Amino acid sequence: xxxxxxxxxxxxxxxxPRRGRGSAAFVLRTLGGGLVSVGLIVVLGFFLxxxxxxxxxxxxxxxxxxNAEQLARLRAEFxxxxxxxxxxxxxxxxxxxxxxxxxxxxxxxxxEIILGRLGPTVLLTGSALVVAVALGLxxxxxxxxxxxxxxxxxxxGTALVLWSVPTFWLGLIALMVFAVGLDxxxxxxxxxxxxxxxxxxxxxxxxxxxxxxxxxxxxVVYAQYLMVMRSSLLEEMAADYLTTARAKGxxxxxxxxxxxxxxxxxxxxxxxFLHVGLVVAGAVTVETVFSWPGLxxxxxxxxxxxxxxxxxxxxxxxxxxxxxxxxxxxxxYRLLDPRVRAS
Amino acid sequence: MRGxxxxxxxxxxxxxxxxxxxxxxxxxxxxxxxxxxxxITQDIDSLNPxxxxxxxxxxxxxxxxENLTMVGPDNAVQPGFAESWQSSPDGLTWTFxxxxxxxxxxxxxxxxxxxxxxTQIMTNPxxxxxxxxxxxxxxxVTAVDDRTVEITTKEPQASILASDVPIVPEHVxxxxxxxxxxxxxxxxxxxxxxxxxxxxxxxxxxxxxLSANDRFWRGRAHVDTLQFVRYENADAAVxxxxxxxxxxxxxxxxxxxxxxxxxxxxGRNEGRNRRYTELLLNxxxxxGVDGQPFGDGHPALRDVRVRKALHHAVDAGAIVDxxxxxxxxxxxxxxPPVYPKWTxxxxxSQRRDHDPERAKALLDQAGYRPGPDGVRVGPDGRPLTLRLxxxxxxxxxxQLLDFLAGWFEAVGVGVTPQIMASNQIDDATVAGNFDIxxxxxxxxxxxxxxxxxxTCAVNGTSRSDxxxxxxxxxxxxxxxQAALDEGKRREIVQRMQSLLYDDVxxxxxxxxxxxxxxxxxxxxxxxxxxxxGGVITGQTGYWGYYGATPVAAPRAAADAxxxxxxxxxxxAAVVVLGAGAFLxxxxxRRSRDERE
Numbered sequence: 001x002x003x004x005x006x007x008x009x010x011x012x013x014x015x016x017p018r019r020g021r022g023s024a025a026f027v028l029r030t031l032g033g034g035l036v037s038v039g040l041i042v043v044l045g046f047f048l049x050x051x052x053x054x055x056x057x058x059x060x061x062x063x064x065x066x067n068a069e070q071l072a073r074l075r076a077e078f079x080x081x082x083x084x085x086x087x088x089x090x091x092x093x094x095x096x097x098x099x100x101x102x103x104x105x106x107x108x109x110x111x112e113i114i115l116g117r118l119g120p121t122v123l124l125t126g127s128a129l130v131v132a133v134a135l136g137l138x139x140x141x142x143x144x145x146x147x148x149x150x151x152x153x154x155x156x157g158t159a160l161v162l163w164s165v166p167t168f169w170l171g172l173i174a175l176m177v178f179a180v181g182l183d184x185x186x187x188x189x190x191x192x193x194x195x196x197x198x199x200x201x202x203x204x205x206x207x208x209x210x211x212x213x214x215x216x217x218x219x220v221v222y223a224q225y226l227m228v229m230r231s232s233l234l235e236e237m238a239a240d241y242l243t244t245a246r247a248k249g250x251x252x253x254x255x256x257x258x259x260x261x262x263x264x265x266x267x268x269x270x271x272x273f274l275h276v277g278l279v280v281a282g283a284v285t286v287e288t289v290f291s292w293p294g295l296x297x298x299x300x301x302x303x304x305x306x307x308x309x310x311x312x313x314x315x316x317x318x319x320x321x322x323x324x325x326x327x328x329x330x331x332x333y334r335l336l337d338p339r340v341r342a343s
Numbered sequence: 344m345r346g347x348x349x350x351x352x353x354x355x356x357x358x359x360x361x362x363x364x365x366x367x368x369x370x371x372x373x374x375x376x377x378x379x380x381x382x383i384t385q386d387i388d389s390l391n392p393x394x395x396x397x398x399x400x401x402x403x404x405x406x407x408x409e410n411l412t413m414v415g416p417d418n419a420v421q422p423g424f425a426e427s428w429q430s431s432p433d434g435l436t437w438t439f440x441x442x443x444x445x446x447x448x449x450x451x452x453x454x455x456x457x458x459x460x461x462t463q464i465m466t467n468p469x470x471x472x473x474x475x476x477x478x479x480x481x482x483x484v485t486a487v488d489d490r491t492v493e494i495t496t497k498e499p500q501a502s503i504l505a506s507d508v509p510i511v512p513e514h515v516x517x518x519x520x521x522x523x524x525x526x527x528x529x530x531x532x533x534x535x536x537x538x539x540x541x542x543x544x545x546x547x548x549x550x551x552x553l554s555a556n557d558r559f560w561r562g563r564a565h566v567d568t569l570q571f572v573r574y575e576n577a578d579a580a581v582x583x584x585x586x587x588x589x590x591x592x593x594x595x596x597x598x599x600x601x602x603x604x605x606x607x608x609x610g611r612n613e614g615r616n617r618r619y620t621e622l623l624l625n626x627x628x629x630x631g632v633d634g635q636p637f638g639d640g641h642p643a644l645r646d647v648r649v650r651k652a653l654h655h656a657v658d659a660g661a662i663v664d665x666x667x668x669x670x671x672x673x674x675x676x677x678x679p680p681v682y683p684k685w686t687x688x689x690x691x692s693q694r695r696d697h698d699p700e701r702a703k704a705l706l707d708q709a710g711y712r713p714g715p716d717g718v719r720v721g722p723d724g725r726p727l728t729l730r731l732x733x734x735x736x737x738x739x740x741x742q743l744l745d746f747l748a749g750w751f752e753a754v755g756v757g758v759t760p761q762i763m764a765s766n767q768i769d770d771a772t773v774a775g776n777f778d779i780x781x782x783x784x785x786x787x788x789x790x791x792x793x794x795x796x797x798t799c800a801v802n803g804t805s806r807s808d809x810x811x812x813x814x815x816x817x818x819x820x821x822x823x824q825a826a827l828d829e830g831k832r833r834e835i836v837q838r839m840q841s842l843l844y845d846d847v848x849x850x851x852x853x854x855x856x857x858x859x860x861x862x863x864x865x866x867x868x869x870x871x872x873x874x875x876g877g878v879i880t881g882q883t884g885y886w887g888y889y890g891a892t893p894v895a896a897p898r899a900a901a902d903a904x905x906x907x908x909x910x911x912x913x914x915a916a917v918v919v920l921g922a923g924a925f926l927x928x929x930x931x932r933r934s935r936d937e938r939e
Contacts, residue, residue, distance in 0.1 A: 073468050105386075105388050106388055106389065107388070107389055107391075107394050107472075107524065107525060108525065108527065116547055116548070117548065172578060172579070175579060175582055176582060179582065179586060180582045180585050180586045183586065186588055187574075187579055187580075187582050187583035187586055187588045187589075188572075188573075188574050188575075188576075188579050188580075188583060188588070189549050189550070189572065189573070190549060191546065191549065193380060193546075193549070193550035193552065193570045193572045194544050194546070194550060194552045194568075194570060195544070195546060287575070288575045288576055289575075289576055289579060290579070291549075291573055291574045291575040291576065291579060293546075293547070293548030293549050293573070297548070297575055298548075301386060304764070304765070304766070305766065306766060
């Protein structure tokens with residue numbers, strides 16, 4: 001077994017110190033790159049929303065009567081009467097302290113609002129991602145192993161159809177069939193209105209609300225994991241080490257799971273991590289259909305006003321998530337694939 | 344490696360569950376008795392009565408905090424926090440007798456609560472967000488004794504009896520004065536209030552729970568608990584109604600409303616609403632703001648003949664029938680017919696009906712002759728092509744633009760229609776960078792704020808309408824404000840609207856119905872405002888919810904169904920999440936079993 005890449009991961013830890021220094025430099029470089037990206041996003045977040053035409057104070061006071069004195073007071077309160085460079089310095093200092101400003105609409109700290117909405121989004125996208133990755137990889141490996149078979153064609157076809165269906169439409173259909181028609185699930189929200197008493201009933205209540213939005217998201221995203229796994233495994237299938245494995249007398253099933261799949265999995269890891277950030281952003285539609293109180297919905301609402309501090313905050317949060325996942329993908333890939341480390 | 348991914352997945356799930364946890368602090372005791380659930384498709388911006396401005400939030404405020412005086416189901420002024428009132432002969436001092444009643448926590452209601460609330464709004468800028476304009480004309484508010492409060496105004500103010508300011512308890516809010524602009528009012532629940540319901544639970548972004556106030560002076564409400572449940576999507580809200588997740592939905596589109604016809608469990612209410620839809624014609628009025636013309640409106644719109652021609656080109660009846668599917672009525676003035684006291688009907692000689700020939704003749708008179716491509720050309724050689732904009736928040740707007748474009752083109756006026764986000768529309772109309780814009784406003788039972796909107800003073804602010812500015816109108820506005828005799832005030836308001844109509848300050852198209860639906864198998868007795876064909880939700884009062892009565896014990900049956908659904912659903916949830924974990928773990932386990 002020592003000739004196989006998978007076991008090499010363990011033995012590789014005892015490499016000479018020179019390589020260890022290389023690893024440290026690589027980690028520092030990756031983390032540094034991530035930090036630079038975050039810095040650029042923070043700067044971009046400020047200027048991006050300053051170029052929007054129109055007057056923020058006017059957006060804030062939409063639909064409410066206000067006199068010139070009140071408007072001037074609001075302008076001062078949000079620092080909008082100060083010159084742009086001064087506003088920028090204030091903004092950088094605030095962000096450094098973790099203060100993302102005060103929302104125009106909710107009149108509360110943006111950080112507080114975002115933290116409140118982060119949990120539901122992580123729960124929804126996290127559970128959807130786990131199910132989609134597991135389902136996609138499993139179906140993908142099966143499909144590739146028996147490529148051209150009826151199973152392959154049905155699995156690939158179904159995934160591609162679901163992938164191309166508009167999320168909004170799919171969500172509404174799911175809602176009409178499973179929530180209203182079959183009366184199995186609630187029509188919206190994350191908990192029953194007013195909440196329920198007790199820890200376990202509350203967990204079950206959230207789980208109950210989670211099923212439809214989670215499945216809708218799974219249906220839309222699992223196709224990509226299936227396709228990546230399938231094509232990656234197809235590439236591996238001609239490799240010599242598989243012939244070796246077969247020659248050792250291993251069963252076909254074991255050859256697939258223990259030899260081919262682990263190798264095919266490596267490129268998939270990167271895709272999975274890179275995709276996490278996009279899935280979070282993609283939660284907007286699902287959250288809107290099922291009134292799921294998450295970050296996607298918050299961003300959507302902030303954009304309609306527009307609530308600049310809140311938009312800045314969600315932009316930074318979502319971007320940091322993507323950068324973080326990128327860094328993890330880089331580090332993880334190196335950790336898992338000795339070929340990358342060696343090069 | 345597989346181990347790594349499995350642990351990562353498990354950790355992710357655990358973190359997600361922990362982070363997404365609703366929080367024990369927000370868990371509410373299960374509401375006893377009957378619960379009426381209302382779908383809201385707008386977020387709650389705040390539960391703090393000093394800053395909440397969204398319609399959804401002010402609805403909650405009206406249920407929790409009484410105003411000094413109320414507008415009744417008949418749209419007439421009624422006692423509220425005050426049981427009686429009188430004004431001094433000069434109209435500058437109003438004396439209110441405060442009712443002998445209690446706050447929901449048992450503390451007596453006094454005149455000091457009124458003085459505290461108004462004084463905060465008058466003196467503390469942070470407390471002015473929601474109701475600052477209501478006190479703009481106030482000089483002082485003083486508690487003469489526990490039962491008497493005196494309001495003195497700078498100028499006589501006829502609209503004082505319709506001021507929509509929630510009175511808060513001094514004994515609760517005096518300790519929050521420093522945070523009055525930032526308090527959420529959900530820090531300590533149940534909130535102390537004086538209305539039929541008090542806020543007892545809040546799940547941000549999801550729902551607000553209100554419990555019936557046992558000490559409400561009119562008597563306890565029939566329904567024990569009111570819940571406002573957030574639906575981001577109106578289609579999902581309608582599905583929620585059909586399933587029974589909510590009992591009342593509002594703001595339906597004509598298509599959604601019509602689709603519920605014939606459903607025995609669902610009652611529908613086509614309520615005469617207090618809104619109007621209008622076409623703003625950009626005046627770019629030089630006498631507005633600082634005497635300078637502003638914006639970039641087409642100069643042709645400054646000619647009253649062109650504005651009249653545009654009005655004659657439009658067929659309001661067709662809009663009602665074909666765009667609004669009959670759920671609307673044609674309009675003439677800015678005060679909707681739901682307030683018959685103030686609404687305006689033009690005389691036969693004034694009236695401008697759909698008449699393309701008359702429109703063409705007026706454009707000819709104004710010097711706009713048909714050009715080679717059918718679009719008229721002005722004396723300056725500039726074609727009469729107008730930008731026509733509408734917001735994307737009204738689902739029927741694209742269709743409306745199609746009709747308008749057809750009518751305008753039929754009389755030789757070119758248009759470039761465009762649908763925009765509502766904030767873009769706001770920016771364009773405030774800055775005067777448009778030619779024609781579809782717009783609309785809600786009107787309160789007292790017409791003062793709607794009339795104020797057409798004065799020169801509001802040009803260039805977020806309340807600006809068409810950039811209309813006519814000193815004769817401003818003069819009348821001041822007169823009606825000071826007219827404490829209602830008959831006299833009515834007459835002035837008629838003259839004002841007649842002037843607006845003759846000037847074609849804008850083209851009022853329709854007064855749209857508010858389309859609502861409710862579970863008639865569960866609730867009855869909703870009091871509409873006005874009682875004859877009015878609305879249940881979105882009232883300037885609490886009558887709709889206060890009158891609601893449960894139909895004999897339907898909730899038990901529904902709960903049983905919900906219970907089975909919950910069981911099956913939870914089972915499905917466990918299966919789905921379990922299957923994911925199983926698939927990840929499966930290979931790991933099997934390979935361990937088969938290790939050489």
